[in-house]
Amino acid sequence: MEAKEVLVTGGAGFIGANLVRWLRKHRPRWGITVVDRLTYAGNRRYIEELIDDGSVHLVVADIADREAMEGLFDRRPFHGVFHLAAESHVDRSIMGPEAFVSTNVVGTFVLLECARRHWEGRPGRFLHVSTDEVYGSCPEGSAFCEETPYDPSSPYSATKAGSDHLVQAYHRTYGLDSVITNCSNNFGPYQHPEKLIPMAIRKLRDGCPVPVYGDGRQVRDWLFVEDHCRALVEIFDRGEAGVKYNVGARNEWRNLDLLHRICDGVDEKLGRPEGFSRRLLTFVDDRPGHDRRYAIDSTRLTGDLGWRPQRDFSTALDFTLGWYLEHMTRIWQL
Numbered sequence: 001m002e003a004k005e006v007l008v009t010g011g012a013g014f015i016g017a018n019l020v021r022w023l024r025k026h027r028p029r030w031g032i033t034v035v036d037r038l039t040y041a042g043n044r045r046y047i048e049e050l051i052d053d054g055s056v057h058l059v060v061a062d063i064a065d066r067e068a069m070e071g072l073f074d075r076r077p078f079h080g081v082f083h084l085a086a087e088s089h090v091d092r093s094i095m096g097p098e099a100f101v102s103t104n105v106v107g108t109f110v111l112l113e114c115a116r117r118h119w120e121g122r123p124g125r126f127l128h129v130s131t132d133e134v135y136g137s138c139p140e141g142s143a144f145c146e147e148t149p150y151d152p153s154s155p156y157s158a159t160k161a162g163s164d165h166l167v168q169a170y171h172r173t174y175g176l177d178s179v180i181t182n183c184s185n186n187f188g189p190y191q192h193p194e195k196l197i198p199m200a201i202r203k204l205r206d207g208c209p210v211p212v213y214g215d216g217r218q219v220r221d222w223l224f225v226e227d228h229c230r231a232l233v234e235i236f237d238r239g240e241a242g243v244k245y246n247v248g249a250r251n252e253w254r255n256l257d258l259l260h261r262i263c264d265g266v267d268e269k270l271g272r273p274e275g276f277s278r279r280l281l282t283f284v285d286d287r288p289g290h291d292r293r294y295a296i297d298s299t300r301l302t303g304d305l306g307w308r309p310q311r312d313f314s315t316a317l318d319f320t321l322g323w324y325l326e327h328m329t330r331i332w333q334l
Protein backbone atom coordinates (compact mmCIF):
# COMPACT_ATOMS: atom_id res chain seq x y z
CA MET A 1 0.00 0.00 0.00
CA GLU A 2 1.36 3.38 -1.09
CA ALA A 3 2.58 5.76 1.67
CA LYS A 4 0.31 8.79 2.09
CA GLU A 5 -0.17 11.73 4.43
CA VAL A 6 -3.78 12.20 5.45
CA LEU A 7 -5.62 14.68 7.62
CA VAL A 8 -8.55 13.39 9.69
CA THR A 9 -10.70 16.25 10.97
CA GLY A 10 -12.71 15.38 14.08
CA GLY A 11 -10.40 12.42 14.70
CA ALA A 12 -10.96 12.66 18.46
CA GLY A 13 -14.73 12.23 18.04
CA PHE A 14 -16.76 9.04 17.78
CA ILE A 15 -16.44 8.04 14.11
CA GLY A 16 -13.15 9.90 13.64
CA ALA A 17 -11.45 7.97 16.47
CA ASN A 18 -12.71 4.66 15.08
CA LEU A 19 -11.45 5.68 11.63
CA VAL A 20 -8.02 6.68 12.97
CA ARG A 21 -7.76 3.33 14.76
CA TRP A 22 -8.82 1.48 11.61
CA LEU A 23 -6.29 3.37 9.46
CA ARG A 24 -3.48 2.78 11.94
CA LYS A 25 -4.15 -0.96 11.77
CA HIS A 26 -4.85 -1.37 8.07
CA ARG A 27 -2.80 1.42 6.47
CA PRO A 28 0.43 1.22 8.49
CA ARG A 29 2.40 3.29 5.95
CA TRP A 30 0.05 6.26 6.05
CA GLY A 31 1.00 9.31 8.09
CA ILE A 32 -2.04 10.45 10.08
CA THR A 33 -2.65 13.94 11.40
CA VAL A 34 -5.78 14.63 13.41
CA VAL A 35 -7.16 18.13 13.73
CA ASP A 36 -9.74 18.43 16.46
CA ARG A 37 -10.91 21.31 18.60
CA LEU A 38 -11.64 18.88 21.46
CA THR A 39 -15.11 20.27 22.09
CA TYR A 40 -17.26 18.54 24.71
CA ALA A 41 -17.72 15.75 22.10
CA GLY A 42 -14.03 15.22 21.36
CA ASN A 43 -11.80 13.30 23.72
CA ARG A 44 -8.04 12.80 23.55
CA ARG A 45 -8.47 9.51 25.42
CA TYR A 46 -10.21 7.95 22.40
CA ILE A 47 -6.87 7.85 20.56
CA GLU A 48 -4.50 8.44 23.45
CA GLU A 49 -2.06 5.56 22.99
CA LEU A 50 -1.69 6.37 19.28
CA ILE A 51 -0.78 9.97 20.11
CA ASP A 52 1.57 8.89 22.87
CA ASP A 53 3.47 6.38 20.72
CA GLY A 54 3.85 9.01 17.99
CA SER A 55 1.89 7.11 15.33
CA VAL A 56 -0.81 9.80 15.16
CA HIS A 57 -0.15 13.52 15.32
CA LEU A 58 -2.88 15.55 17.09
CA VAL A 59 -3.33 19.25 16.35
CA VAL A 60 -5.83 20.95 18.63
CA ALA A 61 -7.46 23.69 16.53
CA ASP A 62 -10.75 24.97 15.16
CA ILE A 63 -11.40 24.03 11.52
CA ALA A 64 -13.12 27.41 11.07
CA ASP A 65 -9.84 29.18 11.96
CA ARG A 66 -8.48 30.03 8.52
CA GLU A 67 -4.99 30.95 9.68
CA ALA A 68 -4.58 27.79 11.73
CA MET A 69 -5.79 25.57 8.86
CA GLU A 70 -3.60 27.32 6.27
CA GLY A 71 -0.61 26.86 8.59
CA LEU A 72 -1.40 23.17 8.97
CA PHE A 73 -1.66 22.62 5.21
CA ASP A 74 1.60 24.60 4.74
CA ARG A 75 3.45 22.39 7.22
CA ARG A 76 2.21 18.99 5.98
CA PRO A 77 1.93 17.72 2.39
CA PHE A 78 -1.48 16.07 2.75
CA HIS A 79 -2.61 13.72 -0.02
CA GLY A 80 -6.08 13.57 1.36
CA VAL A 81 -8.57 14.84 3.92
CA PHE A 82 -11.16 12.73 5.73
CA HIS A 83 -13.49 15.48 6.93
CA LEU A 84 -15.52 14.38 9.94
CA ALA A 85 -15.29 17.35 12.34
CA ALA A 86 -18.77 18.65 13.03
CA GLU A 87 -21.23 19.67 15.67
CA SER A 88 -23.30 16.51 15.50
CA HIS A 89 -26.08 16.43 18.09
CA VAL A 90 -29.55 17.32 16.78
CA ASP A 91 -30.92 18.35 20.22
CA ARG A 92 -28.02 20.77 20.73
CA SER A 93 -28.63 22.25 17.27
CA ILE A 94 -32.18 23.08 18.33
CA MET A 95 -30.98 24.78 21.53
CA GLY A 96 -28.10 26.68 19.87
CA PRO A 97 -27.64 26.50 16.09
CA GLU A 98 -24.79 29.03 15.86
CA ALA A 99 -21.93 26.62 16.60
CA PHE A 100 -23.38 24.33 13.91
CA VAL A 101 -23.16 27.06 11.29
CA SER A 102 -19.63 27.96 12.35
CA THR A 103 -18.19 24.44 12.37
CA ASN A 104 -20.29 22.60 9.81
CA VAL A 105 -20.60 25.34 7.19
CA VAL A 106 -17.75 27.83 7.77
CA GLY A 107 -15.33 25.10 8.92
CA THR A 108 -16.01 23.04 5.80
CA PHE A 109 -15.58 26.14 3.63
CA VAL A 110 -12.19 26.91 5.23
CA LEU A 111 -10.95 23.35 4.65
CA LEU A 112 -12.14 23.42 1.04
CA GLU A 113 -10.26 26.66 0.45
CA CYS A 114 -7.08 25.19 1.96
CA ALA A 115 -7.42 22.05 -0.16
CA ARG A 116 -8.07 24.05 -3.32
CA ARG A 117 -5.03 26.26 -2.75
CA HIS A 118 -2.66 23.50 -1.74
CA TRP A 119 -3.66 20.90 -4.29
CA GLU A 120 -3.52 23.13 -7.34
CA GLY A 121 -1.67 21.07 -9.94
CA ARG A 122 -1.12 18.07 -7.67
CA PRO A 123 -3.27 15.17 -6.52
CA GLY A 124 -5.30 15.40 -3.34
CA ARG A 125 -8.69 13.99 -2.40
CA PHE A 126 -11.29 15.53 -0.08
CA LEU A 127 -13.70 13.02 1.46
CA HIS A 128 -16.62 14.76 3.13
CA VAL A 129 -18.52 12.69 5.68
CA SER A 130 -22.18 13.62 5.83
CA THR A 131 -25.45 12.20 7.02
CA ASP A 132 -28.67 10.69 5.67
CA GLU A 133 -30.50 13.36 7.71
CA VAL A 134 -29.97 15.80 4.81
CA TYR A 135 -32.75 13.92 2.98
CA GLY A 136 -35.37 14.60 5.67
CA SER A 137 -37.88 11.95 6.68
CA CYS A 138 -38.24 8.84 4.51
CA PRO A 139 -41.73 7.57 3.62
CA GLU A 140 -42.59 4.01 4.63
CA GLY A 141 -41.68 1.47 1.97
CA SER A 142 -38.90 3.48 0.33
CA ALA A 143 -35.24 4.31 1.00
CA PHE A 144 -33.04 7.34 0.33
CA CYS A 145 -30.90 7.04 -2.77
CA GLU A 146 -28.19 9.51 -3.81
CA GLU A 147 -30.67 11.36 -6.06
CA THR A 148 -33.24 11.92 -3.28
CA PRO A 149 -33.74 15.71 -3.01
CA TYR A 150 -32.38 17.36 0.10
CA ASP A 151 -35.04 18.30 2.66
CA PRO A 152 -33.33 18.83 6.05
CA SER A 153 -35.49 19.24 9.16
CA SER A 154 -33.12 20.36 11.95
CA PRO A 155 -30.43 23.05 12.14
CA TYR A 156 -27.93 20.16 12.32
CA SER A 157 -29.08 18.55 9.08
CA ALA A 158 -29.48 21.95 7.39
CA THR A 159 -25.84 22.84 8.11
CA LYS A 160 -24.70 19.40 6.94
CA ALA A 161 -26.74 19.89 3.74
CA GLY A 162 -25.08 23.30 3.26
CA SER A 163 -21.64 21.77 3.63
CA ASP A 164 -22.48 18.99 1.13
CA HIS A 165 -23.50 21.63 -1.43
CA LEU A 166 -20.25 23.54 -0.86
CA VAL A 167 -18.17 20.40 -1.41
CA GLN A 168 -20.08 19.58 -4.60
CA ALA A 169 -19.70 23.18 -5.81
CA TYR A 170 -15.92 23.07 -5.26
CA HIS A 171 -15.78 19.96 -7.41
CA ARG A 172 -17.87 21.46 -10.20
CA THR A 173 -16.39 24.95 -10.08
CA TYR A 174 -12.73 24.36 -9.25
CA GLY A 175 -12.33 20.70 -10.18
CA LEU A 176 -11.50 19.72 -6.58
CA ASP A 177 -11.25 15.93 -6.28
CA SER A 178 -13.97 15.36 -3.72
CA VAL A 179 -16.38 12.63 -2.70
CA ILE A 180 -19.34 12.89 -0.33
CA THR A 181 -20.68 10.10 1.85
CA ASN A 182 -24.11 10.15 3.49
CA CYS A 183 -24.48 7.52 6.13
CA SER A 184 -27.13 6.35 8.52
CA ASN A 185 -26.95 6.21 12.34
CA ASN A 186 -23.70 4.70 13.58
CA PHE A 187 -23.18 2.73 16.76
CA GLY A 188 -20.10 1.27 18.44
CA PRO A 189 -17.31 2.24 20.86
CA TYR A 190 -16.28 5.83 21.67
CA GLN A 191 -19.65 7.51 21.06
CA HIS A 192 -20.42 10.40 23.38
CA PRO A 193 -22.80 9.33 26.17
CA GLU A 194 -25.37 11.94 25.13
CA LYS A 195 -26.30 9.81 22.07
CA LEU A 196 -29.12 7.26 22.19
CA ILE A 197 -27.31 3.93 22.64
CA PRO A 198 -24.58 4.98 25.15
CA MET A 199 -27.08 7.24 26.96
CA ALA A 200 -29.49 4.33 27.41
CA ILE A 201 -26.75 1.94 28.57
CA ARG A 202 -25.50 4.43 31.14
CA LYS A 203 -28.92 5.23 32.55
CA LEU A 204 -29.95 1.57 32.66
CA ARG A 205 -26.69 0.63 34.38
CA ASP A 206 -27.45 3.28 37.02
CA GLY A 207 -31.12 2.27 37.33
CA CYS A 208 -32.30 5.68 36.06
CA PRO A 209 -35.29 6.40 33.77
CA VAL A 210 -34.47 6.40 30.04
CA PRO A 211 -36.40 9.04 28.05
CA VAL A 212 -38.15 7.81 24.90
CA TYR A 213 -39.19 10.57 22.49
CA GLY A 214 -42.88 10.61 21.43
CA ASP A 215 -44.29 7.15 20.79
CA GLY A 216 -40.84 5.61 20.24
CA ARG A 217 -41.87 4.39 16.80
CA GLN A 218 -39.35 6.51 14.87
CA VAL A 219 -37.28 4.27 12.61
CA ARG A 220 -33.49 4.51 12.34
CA ASP A 221 -31.21 2.50 10.07
CA TRP A 222 -28.22 1.36 12.18
CA LEU A 223 -24.67 0.84 10.95
CA PHE A 224 -21.75 -0.53 12.99
CA VAL A 225 -19.04 2.13 13.05
CA GLU A 226 -16.25 -0.21 11.93
CA ASP A 227 -18.22 -1.12 8.79
CA HIS A 228 -18.68 2.60 8.17
CA CYS A 229 -14.92 3.21 8.51
CA ARG A 230 -14.16 0.47 5.97
CA ALA A 231 -16.64 2.07 3.59
CA LEU A 232 -14.97 5.48 4.00
CA VAL A 233 -11.54 4.12 3.15
CA GLU A 234 -12.95 2.13 0.22
CA ILE A 235 -14.57 5.31 -1.13
CA PHE A 236 -11.43 7.37 -0.47
CA ASP A 237 -9.32 4.79 -2.36
CA ARG A 238 -11.62 3.94 -5.25
CA GLY A 239 -14.69 6.17 -5.29
CA GLU A 240 -15.36 8.35 -8.31
CA ALA A 241 -14.59 12.08 -7.92
CA GLY A 242 -17.68 14.29 -7.70
CA VAL A 243 -19.91 11.36 -6.79
CA LYS A 244 -21.99 10.88 -3.64
CA TYR A 245 -22.20 7.52 -1.88
CA ASN A 246 -24.87 6.49 0.61
CA VAL A 247 -23.63 4.20 3.36
CA GLY A 248 -26.02 2.00 5.31
CA ALA A 249 -26.60 -1.61 6.27
CA ARG A 250 -30.40 -1.85 5.66
CA ASN A 251 -30.83 -2.46 9.33
CA GLU A 252 -33.97 -0.58 10.37
CA TRP A 253 -35.15 -0.49 13.95
CA ARG A 254 -37.94 1.36 15.67
CA ASN A 255 -36.37 3.25 18.59
CA LEU A 256 -38.56 1.46 21.10
CA ASP A 257 -37.67 -2.00 19.78
CA LEU A 258 -33.98 -1.11 19.84
CA LEU A 259 -34.31 0.15 23.41
CA HIS A 260 -36.02 -3.10 24.41
CA ARG A 261 -33.05 -5.05 23.04
CA ILE A 262 -30.65 -2.79 24.93
CA CYS A 263 -32.66 -3.23 28.14
CA ASP A 264 -32.60 -7.02 27.81
CA GLY A 265 -28.89 -7.04 26.91
CA VAL A 266 -27.95 -4.87 29.89
CA ASP A 267 -30.07 -7.01 32.25
CA GLU A 268 -28.35 -10.14 30.99
CA LYS A 269 -24.86 -8.66 31.35
CA LEU A 270 -25.55 -7.29 34.83
CA GLY A 271 -27.33 -10.45 35.99
CA ARG A 272 -30.61 -8.63 36.64
CA PRO A 273 -34.06 -10.23 36.56
CA GLU A 274 -35.80 -10.35 33.16
CA GLY A 275 -37.80 -7.16 32.42
CA PHE A 276 -36.02 -5.05 35.08
CA SER A 277 -34.69 -2.42 32.64
CA ARG A 278 -37.74 -2.21 30.37
CA ARG A 279 -39.62 -0.67 33.29
CA LEU A 280 -37.16 2.26 33.23
CA LEU A 281 -38.24 3.40 29.74
CA THR A 282 -40.19 6.67 30.13
CA PHE A 283 -42.09 8.36 27.32
CA VAL A 284 -41.42 12.11 26.98
CA ASP A 285 -42.58 14.83 24.53
CA ASP A 286 -41.29 14.31 21.02
CA ARG A 287 -38.38 16.40 19.69
CA PRO A 288 -39.60 19.27 17.46
CA GLY A 289 -39.11 18.52 13.76
CA HIS A 290 -38.30 14.89 14.61
CA ASP A 291 -37.92 12.90 11.38
CA ARG A 292 -40.11 9.80 11.50
CA ARG A 293 -38.01 7.41 9.50
CA TYR A 294 -34.58 7.08 7.90
CA ALA A 295 -33.70 4.27 5.53
CA ILE A 296 -30.77 4.27 3.19
CA ASP A 297 -30.10 2.53 -0.09
CA SER A 298 -26.37 1.86 -0.58
CA THR A 299 -26.66 0.09 -3.93
CA ARG A 300 -24.08 2.40 -5.52
CA LEU A 301 -21.51 1.56 -2.86
CA THR A 302 -22.21 -2.17 -2.85
CA GLY A 303 -22.49 -2.38 -6.65
CA ASP A 304 -19.62 -0.14 -7.76
CA LEU A 305 -17.14 -0.73 -4.95
CA GLY A 306 -18.21 -4.13 -3.60
CA TRP A 307 -18.53 -2.92 0.01
CA ARG A 308 -20.66 -5.02 2.36
CA PRO A 309 -21.25 -4.61 6.09
CA GLN A 310 -19.32 -7.41 7.80
CA ARG A 311 -20.65 -7.31 11.34
CA ASP A 312 -23.94 -8.96 12.09
CA PHE A 313 -26.16 -6.52 14.04
CA SER A 314 -26.83 -8.69 17.11
CA THR A 315 -23.16 -9.50 17.61
CA ALA A 316 -22.12 -5.87 17.08
CA LEU A 317 -24.78 -4.56 19.50
CA ASP A 318 -23.82 -7.13 22.13
CA PHE A 319 -20.14 -6.15 21.74
CA THR A 320 -21.10 -2.47 22.05
CA LEU A 321 -23.12 -3.02 25.25
CA GLY A 322 -20.20 -4.88 26.82
CA TRP A 323 -17.74 -2.22 25.68
CA TYR A 324 -19.67 0.63 27.33
CA LEU A 325 -20.24 -1.25 30.57
CA GLU A 326 -16.50 -1.90 30.73
CA HIS A 327 -15.13 1.49 29.54
CA MET A 328 -17.68 4.13 30.56
CA THR A 329 -16.03 4.90 33.88
CA ARG A 330 -12.44 5.04 32.63
CA ILE A 331 -13.15 7.17 29.55
CA TRP A 332 -15.88 9.52 30.73
CA GLN A 333 -15.67 9.13 34.51
CA LEU A 334 -19.35 8.16 34.49
Ligand SMILES: NC(=O)c1ccc[n+]([C@@H]2O[C@H](COP(=O)([O-])OP(=O)(O)OC[C@H]3O[C@@H](n4cnc5c(N)ncnc54)[C@H](O)[C@@H]3O)[C@@H](O)[C@H]2O)c1
Nearest residue numbers: 010012013014015037038039041042062063085086131186
Ligand atom coordinates in the same frame (compact mmCIF):
# COMPACT_ATOMS: atom_id res chain seq x y z
N1 LIG B 1 -22.69 9.51 14.53
C1 LIG B 1 -23.51 9.22 13.53
O1 LIG B 1 -24.38 8.36 13.65
C2 LIG B 1 -23.37 9.93 12.20
C3 LIG B 1 -24.21 9.56 11.17
C4 LIG B 1 -24.07 10.19 9.93
C5 LIG B 1 -23.10 11.15 9.75
N2 LIG B 1 -22.30 11.52 10.77
C6 LIG B 1 -21.26 12.54 10.51
O2 LIG B 1 -20.01 11.97 10.82
C7 LIG B 1 -19.12 12.94 11.34
C8 LIG B 1 -18.59 12.49 12.68
O3 LIG B 1 -19.68 12.30 13.57
P1 LIG B 1 -19.46 11.81 15.06
O4 LIG B 1 -20.66 11.09 15.48
O5 LIG B 1 -18.13 11.16 15.18
O6 LIG B 1 -19.41 13.22 15.81
P2 LIG B 1 -18.81 13.60 17.22
O7 LIG B 1 -19.65 14.72 17.74
O8 LIG B 1 -18.63 12.39 18.08
O9 LIG B 1 -17.35 14.13 16.88
C9 LIG B 1 -17.12 15.35 16.25
C10 LIG B 1 -15.68 15.73 16.48
O10 LIG B 1 -15.46 16.99 15.83
C11 LIG B 1 -14.75 17.84 16.71
N3 LIG B 1 -15.08 19.24 16.39
C12 LIG B 1 -16.28 19.85 16.56
N4 LIG B 1 -16.19 21.14 16.17
C13 LIG B 1 -14.92 21.32 15.73
C14 LIG B 1 -14.23 22.43 15.17
N5 LIG B 1 -14.82 23.61 15.01
N6 LIG B 1 -12.93 22.27 14.82
C15 LIG B 1 -12.32 21.07 14.98
N7 LIG B 1 -12.92 19.99 15.51
C16 LIG B 1 -14.21 20.12 15.86
C17 LIG B 1 -15.21 17.44 18.10
O11 LIG B 1 -14.26 17.84 19.09
C18 LIG B 1 -15.33 15.94 17.96
O12 LIG B 1 -14.10 15.31 18.24
C19 LIG B 1 -19.94 14.24 11.43
O13 LIG B 1 -19.61 15.03 10.31
C20 LIG B 1 -21.38 13.78 11.37
O14 LIG B 1 -22.20 14.75 10.77
C21 LIG B 1 -22.41 10.93 12.01
